[in-house]
Amino acid sequence: MTRKETTLDTTSTRLETILAARLSARKSRSQLRSLTDFPTRNADFSSNAYLSLSLIPEIRRAYLSCLEAHASLLSPSPPLLGSGGSRLLDGNSQFIQVLEKNIAAFHSAPSGLIFNSGFDANVGLFSCIPQAGDIIVYDELIHASVHDGMKLSRASQKLPFKHNSVIGEPPASGTTKGLDAVLLELSNGEAGREVRDGRINVFIAIEGVYSMDGDVAPLKEIISSVKHRLPRGNGYIIIDEAHSTGIFGKQGRGLVCELGVEDDMFLRLHTFGKAMSSSGAIILCSSTIREYLINYARTLIYTTAMPFSCLANIKVAYDYLAGGQVDALLHHLYNLVRHAHNLLVAICSRYQVSPKVLSVDQHPPKSPIIPVFTPDPRSLAQYCQERGFTVRPIVAPTVPRGKERIRVCIHAGNTTAEVEALSQVIEDWVQRKHSGNKEPVKVRERERL
Numbered sequence: 001m002t003r004k005e006t007t008l009d010t011t012s013t014r015l016e017t018i019l020a021a022r023l024s025a026r027k028s029r030s031q032l033r034s035l036t037d038f039p040t041r042n043a044d045f046s047s048n049a050y051l052s053l054s055l056i057p058e059i060r061r062a063y064l065s066c067l068e069a070h071a072s073l074l075s076p077s078p079p080l081l082g083s084g085g086s087r088l089l090d091g092n093s094q095f096i097q098v099l100e101k102n103i104a105a106f107h108s109a110p111s112g113l114i115f116n117s118g119f120d121a122n123v124g125l126f127s128c129i130p131q132a133g134d135i136i137v138y139d140e141l142i143h144a145s146v147h148d149g150m151k152l153s154r155a156s157q158k159l160p161f162k163h164n165s166v167i168g169e170p171p172a173s174g175t176t177k178g179l180d181a182v183l184l185e186l187s188n189g190e191a192g193r194e195v196r197d198g199r200i201n202v203f204i205a206i207e208g209v210y211s212m213d214g215d216v217a218p219l220k221e222i223i224s225s226v227k228h229r230l231p232r233g234n235g236y237i238i239i240d241e242a243h244s245t246g247i248f249g250k251q252g253r254g255l256v257c258e259l260g261v262e263d264d265m266f267l268r269l270h271t272f273g274k275a276m277s278s279s280g281a282i283i284l285c286s287s288t289i290r291e292y293l294i295n296y297a298r299t300l301i302y303t304t305a306m307p308f309s310c311l312a313n314i315k316v317a318y319d320y321l322a323g324g325q326v327d328a329l330l331h332h333l334y335n336l337v338r339h340a341h342n343l344l345v346a347i348c349s350r351y352q353v354s355p356k357v358l359s360v361d362q363h364p365p366k367s368p369i370i371p372v373f374t375p376d377p378r379s380l381a382q383y384c385q386e387r388g389f390t391v392r393p394i395v396a397p398t399v400p401r402g403k404e405r406i407r408v409c410i411h412a413g414n415t416t417a418e419v420e421a422l423s424q425v426i427e428d429w430v431q432r433k434h435s436g437n438k439e440p441v442k443v444r445e446r447e448r449l
């Protein structure tokens with residue numbers, strides 16, 4: 001063994017010891033992450049593919065024909081395999097530019113720019129758009145990618161506001177304030193004069209639907225607060241529609257289009273990895289912002305562009321939405337959501353379940369995400385998984401301590417029978433808990449009544 005190799009080995013062993021210690025600390029806090037793989041025959045109550053587009057034969061056929069037609073071209077652009085480089089070099093094509101134009105038109109936006117992922121898009125835009133001295137005000141539950149983008153940003157202040165709270169009760173001291181109070185403080189604070197006269201830009205970062213609770217941003221209230229507190233037009237709302245794309249608005253155009261507030265948004269992000277059953281994302285914005293991003297967003301400039309297979313996937317998903325059939329899927333989806341919620345609420349009331357075992361919000365869900373709270377989410381999730389239903393436990397720090405849950409996510413591809421069977425399994429688990437973890441009693445309460 002050479003001297004150099006010895007040094008390298010020692011270094012790597014020492015580093016690995018440190019990293020392994022960090023992993024075991026994480027494990028002792030029950031926070032160790034790992035990659036899991038469930039049998040595909042399990043009913044999906046977990047993925048973000050809300051519309052189950054990948055199961056629709058018409059879309060699968062359209063996707064394969066799109067690939068075949070492209071493969072039959074003599075010199076296809078982009079190439080059939082790979083993309084050849086960054087968008088700024090050889091990775092650009094007429095195909096992606098036309099796709100961007102069509103998607104922007106579908107969402108009633110002036111223009112759009114496709115990124116390889118929603119994560120890249122958020123990091124790219126938050127790291128380059130706010131200028132030195134600008135301020136970012138963000139919902140405290142904003143996605144990790146926005147946090148990473150903000151870390152790279154030159155903004156002078158990054159201030160959280162209480163989740164989905166605009167004007168509300170004044171918070172207890174030391175806790176996070178609502179958006180309106182944060183904006184008011186900004187205009188009275190140190191940089192108040194520049195905020196008031198519009199010299200400092202204030203970016204407001206929100207999501208349409210929040211993925212853990214499935215709740216929807218009070219967008220109209222947010223818009224009025226921003227207009228009221230920043231009347232010089234220096235309040236710029238950036239909305240991440242990752243979880244509202246495809247499932248809100250006519251033909252799935254999203255929350256902003258549903259409310260008709262396109263002109264009040266500075267920038268919108270639609271991701272394709274969730275309801276659209278594809279991958280990648282588009283930033284909808286003005287043509288100036290698009291050009292600025294092409295010049296400054298490092299997550300666009302320094303990465304290989306998406307291959308044709310992904311672009312074709314996005315195109316067929318949007319063609320399907322634009323074709324109008326999705327409205328029937330949405331109707332079925334929201335019927336299932338209501339049914340699942342009613343069944344879960346009924347379990348809680350039938351057994352007078354203590355929140356120490358299980359609880360569900362009494363209000364009907366506004367999205368396909370239904371959090372089912374329990375202090376023992378791992379046990380409940382495993383119970384469901386072993387009986388053929390994929391649901392995930394969500395624990396701290398992903399959600400606050402005391403708000404542990406399983407995240408039940410309903411899909412257009414789920415059936416009423418699946419929803420009822422899952423609810424029965426959850427009911428069995430509750431009964432086991434009530435009877436001290438013994439096997440569920442054979443004659444169920446509901447059948448006896």
Ligand SMILES: Cc1ncc(COP(=O)(O)O)c(C=O)c1O
Nearest residue numbers: 117118119143211240242271273
């Ligand atoms: C709100 C939100 N924004 C952005 C992203 C990132 O999108 P992508 O998966 O396309 O990277 C996600 C995905 O987890 C998300 O939930």
